[in-house]
Amino acid sequence: MPDLSVPKKILELDATALPAEVYDLSRTCLLDLLGVAAGATGIPLTRIAREFVLNQYPGKQPLLFSEGVSSSTGAALYGGWLIDALDAHDGHVLTKGHAGVAILPGMLSLPEIQTLSGRRFLGELAIGYEIAIRAGISLHNSACDYHTSGAWNCLGVAAVAVRMMGLSAQQLAEALGTAEFYGPRSQMMRCIDHPTMLKDGSGWGAMTGVSAALLARAGFTGAPALLLEEPDLWEDLGTRWHFLDTYFKRYPVCYWAQPAVEAALALRTSVPDTEQVEEIRVTSFHQAIRLHTSLPQSTEGAQYSLPWAVACALHRGTVNRQSVTDDLVHPEVLRLSGKIRLCESAEFSDCFPAKRYAMVTIRLTDGRELVSGRFEARGTPGNPIDRNELVTKFHELAQPVLGSAADRLERTVNALPDQPVTELLAQLSPTMPYQDPKESSLSHATAT
Template structure:
């Protein structure tokens, strides 16, 4: 497929007529993102994000799971920040980042979304994954620096917004160019070394994508999006509409950086009698360079905890799990603090060579009674080749959403599960601020 044909595909593909398998996978992504967004409302980001958005981006679009309204740009920014606040959302190995975290807020931001059928909503979400993922792969192939997800998921948001605004192919071209040129080229490893609330740049990616489409609608021009139009990356886009990266996203089992999750699986693979916190002398973790950079031993914030390999290992050892409470309410747990201080991280040349397509870790557990337990090399669960089951994803959704939404969590689950039989509006009215629903949703 040529560059022009690729742009035509984005403009002309009919979202409501995608294969059932694509729509079903889009539902899984949608439900997972909504669960993460609901769970993230319990993080410290919630209040300042809402205040800033309403003060600086006032408007009439509802905020995702928050009181108040903002402009489309503000709603997109807020939603991206919110989902990114709890590092449990989907991603893709070759992009080394996340598409859905910006795509869903971007899709929810424009008032035109209210007129969509449920199938059209799912189809546009699926389209966004195709564009954003390819843009991410292309950017990594052509840039010497490792940029945050917002640098490329902005293009997926721009494409979805362009479809919602019914932009022609010329304006779509300009929207993609604006989104790429002004997307946040923030340095990823800096936010790994120094985790903050703003994380992976995806809030800015959602904002940039919406802004780009609105600017293009008003006849602003943009330089060509090189990650979509350069001959160097033509092969990335050649199979658009044939190879579906939507099915190559991973789902997280734990609300921590993907790079720490192989270490959690390695710990949990050890015999139960080996995982006795009181007997642990120290833990050696052999992993790839990027995971070693998750170096914070005693996190003081949830962001530091989500980006901490020692803390993730400590939680897995102490509790046999890593859940949202581990990275929010348990930061002063003396047992976790002690275990995290006994984690020693080694860099593995073999595991470095496999990154980013594969992420592997092996652990060796030394006990005070002289016993030593070594895991097999492990990778995170939730990849296309070792997927989380539908039951596991459902359980994850309810664990994150139900404490915040109560009975509404089930209504959202049922609506998403049968979204082809609903309008997008039926879902949107369920995504307002936590608390009793006052609108008639039937």
């Protein structure tokens, strides 16, 4: 029988009585994730994902920002794929990955979601983040390989799903063990070296976490979760919030590339004309240098390309959705990207993952060199992005898809602590109401 001490602590957390700053951050995360989800509609990965889920996972649960319904597992898979399709969602430096991309779709996929108050919804979202982040830290402390986020955010999904279903500590232990065992321990650096639609494994993480909770409710048993066995990591659950160290992205590219983007933007006003750029040298940490594709052939390649991000920043003065979609054939961005040389700094590599640094040197055709200082990615608690700028980012991504409904969605998220979550749900799917929780496809039988 698995140790139930950590599962009991998880279930004892009161989602309606958390610190005020936790609710504030949860609300910001929710708005940011919804903006990314809206902005990702229409990306090729998303179109393929939707057709696959509708064909292979029939059910009654609505899909996020999409026509059609599927099972809870299918809706979770689609939602995770959708948000992950545009690399602009939040993350956590010590996990080297992302929690919310799976937690939110996992919660939205369950019919129980419609029974929550807005305050409890935000609290459960934060708790899901916290469990996922701690599981991610534990995995990186214990595994010899660097796995995608789906390998650990699936435990956060399983935990919050079990809480929403009102299951027992024993069932939670079984769900966490199942999620850990079946979670996608895919190799992240393979996708960095060869960017494809596999992305960060979070669609599979969301689906695995929901599946694990549904199986636990039906009596399915799982092996004890090894990621719960690091006592120093779990003993302060509920008193310390790793969730509060969540970072936000300003640009829809890998966070490892964003220090170099900031350094390039700092030099941009000193460049008379980008046609005078002869060479761009980027010095950063090892993992960032692995983002080496200079001429990406797909949006996934562009999102995982440090040269492309820097070239777009110099050309446009920003990196936005258009930078990683429509600009793939832009001649000036292609020219600039081809002039970028990547160099690793041992000092910067030693600082990773807690700190991510980059410097940029631009040599002009007249022989002058422009040298930036050392830059860190914006969006961490120590180098934050103002919430007004994050709201601007939300509208940049959501407005082209949702139109004026984006304004209503922002107002609803802001007011969520004081209203039912159903007001939010009504704006997230054009299809139909959520399935009645009593009509779930798997039995409500409890484990013995």
